[in-house]
Amino acid sequence: MAPTLVVVPMSFTASNALTFPPEGLSTRWYEKMVTDPQWSTGFLNSAKVAFLTAILATVLGTLAALGTVRGRFPGRGAVNGLILSPLIVPVIIIAIGMFSVFVRWKITGSIVGLVLAHTALAVPFVVVNVATSLRSMDRNLEQAAQSLGAGPVRTFRRITLPLILPGVLAGGLFAFITSWDEVVVSIFLTSARFRTLPVEMWEQVRQVVDPTVAAVSTTLLAVTTTLLLLAFVVRRQAPAR
Template sequence: MSTGKGLRRALIALGVLVGAWLVVPTLVVIPISFSGQDTFAFPPSSWSLRHYVSFFTEPSWLTSLLVSLQLALIVTAIATVLGTMAAFALARTRFPGKGAIDGLFLAPLIVPGIVVAVAMYAAFLGWGLIGTPTGFIIAHTVLALPFVTVNVTAALTGFDGTLEKASASLGATPWTTFRSVTFPLIRPGIMAGALFAFVTSFDEVVVSLFIQSPNLQTLPVRMFTSVTNEVDPTIAAASSVVLVVSTSLLGLAGLTRRKRGHG
């Protein structure tokens, strides 16, 4: 018994060390973002909010942040609706080639991001969508759709179909059954998929680099440009904002999925 407890503690300690090794380098940007210096220095010799003031007041940074937020909200809405519909079709129907269709929905998660970016650039160049809001929405929706489909499909897999039959037997219409019975039970899966879709769009940089234009840049693209073309500690403040938003939403998605599991 004591040997088992010792092994468990050793595994927990190893897990904590691996987690710290992965997370700590990322967290370094947070104290740097509060530095009062004009260069990257860790640990900072002075403290200031100047980089955050610059991030939220400089037009180029503020515009890119607003573009990313607006784009992520639109993509989340579209991907959630389309992904939920696709999940119902894949989970509740049987047809020839269903396995291949399932693979196509997961392709954006499997294919390397640079390959997806080059393919989209080639297609969008012919369609005249490079540097347009429509192009960004389509590209990010393609990337976010699998997260919604996977989460909603998982929710439907554990769904008790007899509840819908009972609702129908009592005279409820299909829409009433979905709104009053099905949706409340699979809502945690839909919410988790929507949160993952938002984070996917908000953090996307590889595809966005290929389809950007000088007049339309997302926040990750603006950050990449700042790193490659200049030494501006404002990027540390931008990185901290992205880190906090992404971590908060992913944590919320994790809690939502746990709630679904308990349900």
């Protein structure tokens, strides 16, 4: 954790080089991050991809959680294992596999390809959170609604969804975070015309390192930490059985 936190004061250095402790204090590197088209475009691309990924992963992950928790079908365990496999399989292997497939589909270097790839990585986090909420909720409430004449759709909309909503929202936040700071898969699937912020950082570090990289790193860290804290707060709102 300490090496990560060292980046924060380095981002406020007045020097033209990365130094610790910083030589004077300045916010000019943050100003450069905002005004430089490369960084600002990368930031917008990351936000756009993460937002779309969060929406798609939340919908698919919620449906998958409902299917694996409530469904009764042969091979349910295998399906669940396949859905959660991105949590176990090394990301570099996933990236190579996705690249070979997406090249055939001609969607590399596009926002569509990146959103699909990030969604595959993010869905497991949604499934875990929603499945936990489903297992902890009181199913007697659903049965009571059905006994009063509510159909499956209305029962889900009026009873189930409100009860599992903290898990759904927490999963969506984790999905956003997963996409927001993802770099390995993004390196394989982005192009010079469309880069996310982590990929832009990677390219800049390979060429020249100035304190702007520290400012961007601090921004990424701040957004990720804030969303993680928010996800844990939301998750704690889940009703106990």
